[in-house]
Amino acid sequence: MDSQTVSQALAGGALIGLAATLLLLGTGRIAGVSGIARGLIIFRRSDYAWRLAFVVGLVAGGYAFYLLRPEAFEIGINRPLWAYAFAGLMVGFGSALSHGCTSGHGVCGVSRLSARSLLATALFIVSGMLTVWVLGG
Amino acid sequence: MRNQIVIAFVVGLIFSLGLAVSGMTRPQNIIAFLDVQHWSPALALVMAGAVTVFSIGMRLALRRSQPITGGRFEFPGRREIDLRLVAGAVMFGVGWGVGGFCPGPALASLAVGNSEVIVFVATMFAGMIACQKLVSD
Numbered sequence: 039m040d041s042q043t044v045s046q047a048l049a050g051g052a053l054i055g056l057a058a059t060l061l062l063l064g065t066g067r068i069a070g071v072s073g074i075a076r077g078l079i080i081f082r083r084s085d086y087a088w089r090l091a092f093v094v095g096l097v098a099g100g101y102a103f104y105l106l107r108p109e110a111f112e113i114g115i116n117r118p119l120w121a122y123a124f125a126g127l128m129v130g131f132g133s134a135l136s137h138g139c140t141s142g143h144g145v146c147g148v149s150r151l152s153a154r155s156l157l158a159t160a161l162f163i164v165s166g167m168l169t170v171w172v173l174g175g
Numbered sequence: 176m177r178n179q180i181v182i183a184f185v186v187g188l189i190f191s192l193g194l195a196v197s198g199m200t201r202p203q204n205i206i207a208f209l210d211v212q213h214w215s216p217a218l219a220l221v222m223a224g225a226v227t228v229f230s231i232g233m234r235l236a237l238r239r240s241q242p243i244t245g246g247r248f249e250f251p252g253r254r255e256i257d258l259r260l261v262a263g264a265v266m267f268g269v270g271w272g273v274g275g276f277c278p279g280p281a282l283a284s285l286a287v288g289n290s291e292v293i294v295f296v297a298t299m300f301a302g303m304i305a306c307q308k309l310v311s312d
Binding site for chain 2: 060113
């Protein structure tokens with residue numbers, strides 16, 4: 039890993055932390071992407087508009103970056119399409135079941151030193167490592 | 176309400192910028208972190224950057240009696256370490272290791288139009304709906 043990769047990782051991480059801080063400061067909400075997205079498909083939620091705005095911002099920001107630096111969105115691994123269908127199901131079901139993902143548990147929950155989030159983060163990293171080990175990369 | 180929408184949209188933009196800058200929108204980099212045999216720590220640095228900034232930002236934000244747009248600070252109230260948390264996090268890790276995507280980077284990559292991402296996001300929402308239907312909240 040070269041020094042550019044290190045500084046980009048730290049700077050990008052800091053931006054994610056800044057985004058989470060602004061959401062909390064501005065709206066009082068925790069920036070957990072899976073929870074925010076899940077609110078979009080559970081129509082009984084009354085607080086729909088800000089969730090949609092966040093997801094639209096996420097999609098639009100990614101697309102704007104893609105126009106400038108398309109290489110940032112290269113997949114770079116070789117998996118059949120059905121593997122992404124399986125992966126999506128597991129990530130969707132798993133994040134809904136454990137109430138959080140890499141942002142909600144991994145960033146916000148870990149920052150709060152939540153025991154649930156620390157355990158969930160350790161578990162999904164270990165289970166992800168075992169999965170990649172079984173797949174051979 | 177309108178201010179909440181504007182804040183959430185801007186937060187989504189900053190969040191996706193952070194993900195793209197740090198290389199987290201490339202599944203190859205996620206797999207490289209989960210691959211213990213060819214380990215690349217970039218993702219750990221992204222999390223460290225985000226956790227550092229949010230740990231400080233959160234404490235500064237909470238000095239206020241309420242968020243800027245009013246209402247109250249809403250933190251997850253769950254405390255229990257249960258089977259749902261463990262099983263959900265393990266499932267999440269399996270999907271993460273297979274696809275190299277979690278919800279944030281997948282949504283940030285959606286408008287790029289890769290079939291892998293479109294399939295992942297569609298099945299991710301399907302997984303969330305399945306969890307909602309099958310498991311009582």
